[in-house]
Every structure is written in C-alpha cells, then in structure tokens.
Amino acid sequence: MIVLVMILALILGLFYGMSGAELPPLNAIIENKDIVLYVLMFSVGISIGMQKGIFSKIKEYHVKIFIIPIGVIIGSILGGFICSLILKMPIGYGTAIASGLGWYSLAGVTLSELATAEIGSIAFMSNLMREMFSFMIIPFLAIHFNHYTCIAPAGATSEDTTLPIILKYTNEETVVLSVFNGVICSFMVPILISFFINIM
Amino acid sequence: MDVLIVMCFGILAGRFLVPNRAKKENEFISLACTFLLILSMGATLGKDQNFMSNLSSLGLSSLLFFFIPTVLSILIVYVLTKKFMEKRDNSQEK
Known part of the structure; x- marks a missing residue:
C-alpha cells in the first residue's frame, strides 16, 4: 500500500512538472524541500530512538549481531561498484545509489539534491525495485537458504515495510535481528550516501 | 552532514522525550514528508525536458x-x- 502511494506521488509530480502548471503551495514545497527532508530525518531518528528493546538484545548477541548489516552493506556497495564499472558511471555515484539499501524514498530525494535528478531517479527506482523484489524472494530464501538470509534483500526496510513478511516466513529471533539490521542500515544510509558523494 | 545531525537529535528525542503512544503520529509525519519529497522529485524530473527521453x-x-x-x-x-x-x-x- 505504502509503495503504491509513493509511486502515485512520483507520477503526480511528473505530470505536474510536465504540464507546466504553477500551483503556489506546490512550488513552495519544491523550493523548501530541504526543510521537508530535515523533518523526515528527525522523524526517522525518533523511530530509531523508540526501539528500546534493541539495546538489551545487542548485549545478548554480542558483536555477531553486526554480521547481517555488515553483509548487507558490503554486498550492496560491491554491487554498486560493479554497476558503475558496467555503466561507465563515476564510482562515487554508483556506490551512493547502492547505499540506499532499499530505502528508495531517502536515497532518491537525497541523491537528487546532492547529485543530479537522473541519479536520484535511478536511486529511487532501483531501491524501489529492491523493496518490491524482497516481498517475492523472502519466502524462497526462508526455504532454500536460511532465516538470516531473508533479511538481506530487505536491507534498510527490514525494520518496517518488509518486517511483516519476514515474521510470516521466519521466527521471532530473526524478527529481532531484522529490526536491528533495519535500524543499523537506516542509520548508515545517509552516512554512506554522503561519504560516497563526497569522494567524487 | 546536517541531515545526520538532525537524525541524531531525533534519536535523542525518540529515546527520552517522545512517548510511545506518539508512534503512529510519527509514522504519519514520516510518510507525509516522504510523499511530499517524492512529489517534489517527480516535479523536478517532469520539468526537465530531457527526462522522458532518458527514461x-x-x-x-x-x-x-x-x-x-x-x-x-x-x-x-x-x-x-x-x-x-x-x-x-x-x-x-x-
């Protein structure tokens, strides 16, 4: 449902831009999108801060709890690196796009601000495809790989949108790891994007 | 960098200030901001004459x-x- 609403927002925006219409409230939002991004980041921070159980689980798993987010991040960045070589794109852009880790909205808007609208659009579409693909592949991974691997395609979305499907096909322990992975990946997305854009 | 600082303030607010009952309202704010940002991104792309040919x-x-x-x-x-x-x-x- 959320995915559909976001696709609708993109389509509405595209039509508005192409129509040449001038609606003052919409233009005000477009001109002040930095402020909207700050509000979004503050709200995301609140969501992370509210996950109080996370801190006690970290002690139980010790450092091994970081294995999944590290694997997700390394795999994604390596993938972005390979894509940038294939497409002959600057490596900083390619790795920044893959650093979205499935968080299509943030990666799309951040990269359209920090890089270009085209890079932002690729980041949006590729990370959106990653989230939609996760819904389809998680049941397969649960049967043919292991429960932990179900978290990998979900990336940063493993704490929210893809969590219900992970819960359905795995167990409570994997769900806790999934939330932890989502928190770590969500925290890392803006850091990784800023880092790779700045090494350009 | 500003984005990270704002997120860290959000984490502190979520940990110590915002009550758990405000979780739904917070989710709505995230969703509304995401909607507006994507709408704005779409409008920027739509205004770009070359965008459709590059699609x-x-x-x-x-x-x-x-x-x-x-x-x-x-x-x-x-x-x-x-x-x-x-x-x-x-x-x-x-």
Missing part, C-alpha cells in the same frame, strides 16, 4: 542497480551467517 536508459540502469547489489547482499549474508551464526546455534544446542 528508457534510466530504467535499464535502475534494473542493474537493483539486481547486482541485492544478489550480492543475499550471497554475502548467506555465507557469513552460515559460517558464524549457524555455529552459534549449534554450540547452544550442545
């Missing part, structure tokens, strides 16, 4: 940027968890 090449690039990083994430997480985390389960059983 086919962007679509293929997006497919590649989705497929390779996702598959590599799956394979690396599988290998790492098979080696380190499944051992943890076995040692617990013993």
Whole structure:
C-alpha cells in the first residue's frame, strides 16, 4: 500500500512538472524541500530512538549481531561498484545509489539534491525495485537458504515495510535481528550516501 | 552532514522525550514528508525536458542497480551467517 502511494506521488509530480502548471503551495514545497527532508530525518531518528528493546538484545548477541548489516552493506556497495564499472558511471555515484539499501524514498530525494535528478531517479527506482523484489524472494530464501538470509534483500526496510513478511516466513529471533539490521542500515544510509558523494 | 545531525537529535528525542503512544503520529509525519519529497522529485524530473527521453536508459540502469547489489547482499549474508551464526546455534544446542 505504502509503495503504491509513493509511486502515485512520483507520477503526480511528473505530470505536474510536465504540464507546466504553477500551483503556489506546490512550488513552495519544491523550493523548501530541504526543510521537508530535515523533518523526515528527525522523524526517522525518533523511530530509531523508540526501539528500546534493541539495546538489551545487542548485549545478548554480542558483536555477531553486526554480521547481517555488515553483509548487507558490503554486498550492496560491491554491487554498486560493479554497476558503475558496467555503466561507465563515476564510482562515487554508483556506490551512493547502492547505499540506499532499499530505502528508495531517502536515497532518491537525497541523491537528487546532492547529485543530479537522473541519479536520484535511478536511486529511487532501483531501491524501489529492491523493496518490491524482497516481498517475492523472502519466502524462497526462508526455504532454500536460511532465516538470516531473508533479511538481506530487505536491507534498510527490514525494520518496517518488509518486517511483516519476514515474521510470516521466519521466527521471532530473526524478527529481532531484522529490526536491528533495519535500524543499523537506516542509520548508515545517509552516512554512506554522503561519504560516497563526497569522494567524487 | 546536517541531515545526520538532525537524525541524531531525533534519536535523542525518540529515546527520552517522545512517548510511545506518539508512534503512529510519527509514522504519519514520516510518510507525509516522504510523499511530499517524492512529489517534489517527480516535479523536478517532469520539468526537465530531457527526462522522458532518458527514461528508457534510466530504467535499464535502475534494473542493474537493483539486481547486482541485492544478489550480492543475499550471497554475502548467506555465507557469513552460515559460517558464524549457524555455529552459534549449534554450540547452544550442545
């Protein structure tokens, strides 16, 4: 449902831009999108801060709890690196796009601000495809790989949108790891994007 | 960098100030901001005369940027968890 609403927002925006219409409230939002991004980041921070159980689980798993987010991040960045070589794109852009880790909205808007609208659009579409693909592949991974691997395609979305499907096909322990992975990946997305854009 | 500082303030607010009952309202704010930002991104793209002509090449690039990083994430997480985390389960059983 959320995915559909976001696709609708993109389509509405595209039509508005192409129509040449001038609606003052919409233009005000477009001109002040930095402020909207700050509000979004503050709200995301609140969501992370509210996950109080996370801190006690970290002690139980010790450092091994970081294995999944590290694997997700390394795999994604390596993938972005390979894509940038294939497409002959600057490596900083390619790795920044893959650093979205499935968080299509943030990666799309951040990269359209920090890089270009085209890079932002690729980041949006590729990370959106990653989230939609996760819904389809998680049941397969649960049967043919292991429960932990179900978290990998979900990336940063493993704490929210893809969590219900992970819960359905795995167990409570994997769900806790999934939330932890989502928190770590969500925290890392803006850091990784800023880092790779700045090494350009 | 400003984005990270704002997020850290948000984490502190979520940990110490915002009550748990405000979770739904917070989710709505996130959703509304995301909607507005994507709408704004779409409008910027729509105003760009070259965007529609580039759409086919962007679509293929997006497919590649989705497929390779996702598959590599799956394979690396599988290998790492098979080696380190499944051992943890076995040692617990013993």
